Amino acid sequence: MEGSPRAHGMYYRCPARTLAPGSAVLASHPPAVYLREDLIRDAVNGWLGYLFHPDNVDGTVAALVTFQDEPSACPKDHEKLKKRVADTEARLRRCQAAIESGVDPPRWSR
Template sequence: MRTEDARQLVSRRSRLSMPLSREYALEHPLNIFLKEDILTDPVDTWLAEIFEPERVEHTLTQLEAAQPDAMATPNLLQQSITECDRKLAKHRAALEAGADPAMVAAWSSDIYRERAALIAQLTATTHNTRPPPTHEPR
């Protein structure tokens, strides 16, 4: 996201990458412009709420729980990616056998999303030797 000052209005521009657009066959404008206050005011309000003193512990616990599994080894991650590829091959075979394309697309969408998350986690695991941060309760 990039800040631009067009006609004295501060706006945010979000650009969809071409490879992502092609990979998921998205019909989406490549650029979206938003006035900055439309974006920042609700986000600032939300952040202020979730980090109120009485909610900090809960928020930090949720953030920690959302982190990728630090114990996942590259080998286990690669096995999971291979399993995703196997499922996608089955979906393709079902499509070629005459299955409903919309249904196969829905199935595949979930698998593509899972596969992308696994690849990101594998990349982080193989490029990051620091131990993951842990939240210590007060």
């Protein structure tokens, strides 16, 4: 999701082009989704406030640690995600090595 200011308010958008190629979600994802910030801001802030309220913060931190340390507690695609991260890191190392050897990186327009 990325912020997208408009004249009548802030929107968050999720363009399909940002999804990973070959993603199972890609086939059913609309070209772009726009969500007005004011419609969800209070609910999200309330939820975050609840999670990190002094009475709940220990449980929230414990849940975060559990999901970080126990792959079985993570989504079933954990191994697939670990492989994607490793592959991406390898590609980044190759790109960095190419740049260090004098290859001119592409210039991205904004």
